[in-house]
Amino acid sequence: MDNKKSKLIADVLTYLCLAVGTIAFLFPFLWMFGTAIKTMPEAMTWPPKLLPDKAQFNNFVEIFKGTVLLRSMYNSIVVTLCAIVVNVFLASLAAYGFERMNFPGKKFWFNIVLLTMMVPGALLIIPLFFIVKSLPGTSFGWLDTYPGLILPYAVTGFSIFLFRQFLVSVPRDVDEAAEIDGCSKFQTYRLIIIPMIRPAMGLVAVFTFLLVWNDYLWPLAISRSEDMYTAQIALKFFQGQYTINWPYLMAGATVVAMPSLLFYFFLQRFFQQSLSNLGTGGK
Known part of the structure; x- marks a missing residue:
């Protein structure tokens, strides 16, 4: 009987901790959405309220008027999807x-790949900028272009490392069988290996999406015109010199955050499966 009570208490404490953790995680998102449907006076009232007296869903329409948010969302989608495919x-x-x-x-070269994972991305902004600027194309190289925005995400050390860890678990017998059937190395990769590492591809796709979609520094450094701004940069249009339109800013942030949630939702199965395989050493 004591064991049952102890187990019950342990279960209650576990679920209580999980509930508190979930609330702490979701609260910033609830506050963001609650502010997005307020008027400006309600957003500035003290003490603050989580939800307004009357929801202003029209804010989600107004944020697209007179701003480059829609064009920036399109740019982010193009850059992110291309970066995922190439990476x-x-x-x-x-x-x-x-x-x-x-x-x-x-x-040696694989160790170099691993070392690149230890370098903060912010340190690479300046050398990458000069590389992109010197590439053939226009008089400014690839600045203010889609290829310039995509280039830093074309391949990452983390993605190479993750794919290699999954490939370790793939028996070499399948390669030998493919060679006996007359497949070249690339045909073996395309026809045999790719179907076997789909969970890893889903995991890399999710991480690449989050990396590219939420990046601010690189698009800010390379963009020269408003037509090439990404969604993260477009949010600054709701910040004035002396004031910030908090309802519009939070509405824009909500809209910008939605693709990440939707992308994870559609790839959730691959994401969970790949993490499970990774936790067991790829076996």
Whole structure:
């Protein structure tokens, strides 16, 4: 009987901690949405209220009038989707080479890939800027262009490392069987390996989406015109020199945050499966 009571108390405490953690996690989002449907006077009242007396859903329409938010959302979608496709392809191909092929300096170059994961992205802004500026194209290189926005996310060390960890669990027998059937290395990668690492592709896609969609520094550094602003930069239009329109800013932030939630929702199955496989060493 004492064991049952102890187990019941432990379960209650566990669920209580989970509930408190969930509320603490969701509260900023609730506050953001609550502010987004307020009027400006209600947003500035003290003590503040979580929800307004009368919801102003019209704020979600007004934020697109006279701003570049809609164009910026389009830019973010184009850049993010292109970055996902390029990163998944190049990173999985590089991981396949590191895991399945033998070449001089293989271990050294893989260690270099791992070292890139330890460098903060902010430190790379200046060298990347000069690289993009010197690329052939216009007189300003790839500045203020979609390729320039996508280039830093074309392949990441984390993605290569993650794909390689999954490839470790794929038996080499499948490669040998494909070679016997006359497949080249690339055909083996395309026809055999890719279907077997789909959970990893989903995980890399989710992380790439979050990285690119929420990035602020790189688009700010490379963009020269409002037509090339991404969604994160467009939010600054709701901030004046002396005042901030909090309802519009929070409405814009809510709209900008929705694609991340939807993207995770559609890839949730792959995300959970890949984390489960990663936690068991890819087996």
